[in-house]
Amino acid sequence: MERTELHATNRWMVRYSYTCTCKPACYYEKDGRHTTTTYLNRGEQDQGTEAVARHLAEFHKQEGVEVEKVWRETDAERDARLAARRREQADAARGVWWGMGGAN
Numbered sequence: 001m002e003r004t005e006l007h008a009t010n011r012w013m014v015r016y017s018y019t020c021t022c023k024p025a026c027y028y029e030k031d032g033r034h035t036t037t038t039y040l041n042r043g044e045q046d047q048g049t050e051a052v053a054r055h056l057a058e059f060h061k062q063e064g065v066e067v068e069k070v071w072r073e074t075d076a077e078r079d080a081r082l083a084a085r086r087r088e089q090a091d092a093a094r095g096v097w098w099g100m101g102g103a104n
């Protein structure tokens with residue numbers, strides 16, 4: 001990670017839902033949809049909600065993406081994110097691998 005990123009400004013986030021296409025149907029869906037939160041990159045937030053939904057659908061190969069809200073993380077959220085990353089980097093240095101267990 002670049003050092004400058006440690007002093008990055010607050011990032012943009014998006015909360016959205018998408019169609020559950022799991023076969024068999026998973027335990028995470030609600031009314032046939034998944035809801036998740038992720039970060040936006042490359043300024044998608046400036047291109048409008050529809051563009052954000054399109055980016056998400058293409059990037060994650062998801063269907064029926066519906067953006068719930070887009071917001072900029074608070075200072076507290078930013079600090080928590082940076083603290084979590086410092087922990088992960090410390091763990092990585094010790095050889096611990098953080099798997100994305102259960103994703104999808």
Ligand SMILES: [Zn+2]
Binds near residue numbers: 027
């Ligand atoms: Zn599912």
